[in-house]
Amino acid sequence: MDLQLDNKLFLVGGATSGLGRAITAALISEGAQVIAVARTESKLKELQKTSGKIEIVVGNLSEELVLEKIQVQIGDRILTGAVINSGGPPAMPVLDTKLSDWDEAYKSVVRWKIALTQALLPKLLEQNYGRLLYIESVSVKQPVENLVLSNSMRLAIVGYVKTLSQEIGTSGVTLNILGPGYHATQRMENLFKKNSELKGVSEAEIRSTFAKQTATGRIGKPQDFASLAIWLLSPHSQYITGQTISVDGGLVKGAMG
Structure with a gap:
């Protein structure tokens, strides 16, 4: 299938490792141009060497300055879509958490994603087209043991994305969530x-x-995950919005998994 991504511009967070790197590689294989964002400059430069279609932005997505750098990097070009992805909070059971852990988890899981969405959305609405893909966790469907901070905070993003998708449903901009399993x-x-x-x-x-x-x-292999991600970033997914889809090898046992 031709995903119609050739020379289209995408933003990918957490692009140097794991699922973010797999999505970046899959987009490049389809001929897309990628603005890769990550914290470590050396890893970004290593990634950039793999393709002439990769641009880099160094920094933590939770920092306002990095959001400004991203907008400058995009400039007046058409942004086709963004993969809103970053690492999660540390693993721990409920009784080991302190209130400071919850404060940090809000910052690392929730706040920056809303800030980035607000930064990108005016451009996408003006274009009457865009794909926003949030990488969360299978824990939004079925809690993962010893990951209470992730289990809890990621559900806030589900509520946010579902609400926003209803509010801008006729705009040509879609928003979806992928919940990776193991x-x-x-x-x-x-x-x-x-x-x-x-x-x-x-x-x-x-x-x-x-x-x-x-x-x-x-x-699962990261490539398993990326294959669905890039389809959701393509024009073929135009009638899918506000959805949370598990990519988990059948981990979730519930009928709505």
Whole structure:
């Protein structure tokens, strides 16, 4: 299928690792131009060497200055879409959390995504076209053990995206959420390590336990996730908005998963 992404401009957050990097690679393979955003300049420059179609912005997406740098980078060009993605809060059970952890989780999961959306939306509405794709977690459908901060805060983004999609539904701008399950990323490796420490068993055993929770019996590849992401970023997804879709190998057991 021709996804009609050739020479289209996209913004991708968290572009140097995990799911963000996989989405960036998939967009480039379709001929798109990508503004890649991440905190580490050396990793961004390494990524940029893989394609002449990658531009970079160094910084933390939660900082206002970085949002300004992104808007300058886009300039007067048509922005086709954005992948709103970044790492999540640390893994911990409920009883280990402090109020300061919740304050930081709001900043790292919720606040910057709303700020970035508000920064990009006027341009997309003026164009009468755009694709906003938020990368959250399968935890918005089914809580993940020892991830209470993520389980809770990411649901706020679901409510925000659903509400906004209803308000601007006729504009040509769509907003959707992908909820990744267990994929082979550093984020998952950190979770395996945390659970290994809490339960006193090997990381290999934890990894096997997580894989067995899925219907497919395996941990997903980032490329599995990216294949759906780039379709949702394409014109083919014009009748899908306000949706939260799990990409989880059948991890969620509920009928609405």
